[in-house]
Amino acid sequence: MGQQELESYFHTLDRSFFIDNDMKKYADLDKPLPIGFGQTISQPSLVLEMKRLLSPEKDSKVLEIGTGSGFQTAILAKMSGKVFTVERIEELMGKAKKRLEALNFSNICYKVGDGSKGWQEHAPYDRIMVTAAARVLPDELVNQLAAGGRMVIPVGPQYLQELKLITKTDDNDINIESIGMVRFVELKGQYGW
Ligand code: SAM
Numbered sequence: 001m002g003q004q005e006l007e008s009y010f011h012t013l014d015r016s017f018f019i020d021n022d023m024k025k026y027a028d029l030d031k032p033l034p035i036g037f038g039q040t041i042s043q044p045s046l047v048l049e050m051k052r053l054l055s056p057e058k059d060s061k062v063l064e065i066g067t068g069s070g071f072q073t074a075i076l077a078k079m080s081g082k083v084f085t086v087e088r089i090e091e092l093m094g095k096a097k098k099r100l101e102a103l104n105f106s107n108i109c110y111k112v113g114d115g116s117k118g119w120q121e122h123a124p125y126d127r128i129m130v131t132a133a134a135r136v137l138p139d140e141l142v143n144q145l146a147a148g149g150r151m152v153i154p155v156g157p158q159y160l161q162e163l164k165l166i167t168k169t170d171d172n173d174i175n176i177e178s179i180g181m182v183r184f185v186e187l188k189g190q191y192g193w
Helices: 003-012 044-054 071-079 090-102 139-144
Strands: 033-036 039-041 061-065 082-087 108-112 125-130 145-155 161-168 174-182
Touching (some): 003 071, 044 125, 044 161, 061 139, 071 090, 090 108
Parallel strands (some): 061 082
Antiparallel strands (some): 145 161, 161 174
């Protein structure tokens, strides 16, 4: 899917469908919004920017850590071959899965649990998207990234992080690029808080 096609899909995706509380009426705002359990649905412009950085291809195998509402999962699933998504809060995953199934996605595998160390069973992944803030870059996620792969992850202190683009060359060398400052909810687990 090209950038233009992605943007048109993005604009047809009704964000309010992914919100089931009284924040629904604010779905059109370019802001993160609460989805319960102290978590948020990400800001649309940031979701789009992270997708641009990740650049999945139509046959990419993608690992997403932090399913949340499922909004970003829908975009990843539309753009790539298969998405493995991990969420630690069972209730959020239950709702996200129902929404994504209602949208007829059949290329998503779901796991409830701690994704801070990835999902080893299905590794390696061509792309890894982390939607919660890590304290440090998790070694396991770097190891689970395929040669030639890309990972987007916010890393840094609890209230402000650097969005990082990690690329692995075909020779397995790692490059780390800082994209800009962002603010995400905490990644829980060994590499989080
Ligand atoms: N992109 C999502 C969306 O569009 O709705 C929002 C994701 S929200 C900013 C971050 C999510 O990461 C939360 O749902 C949180 O529960 C989850 N999370 C935090 N730490 C996690 C971990 N160690 N493993 C799996 N999920 C985690």
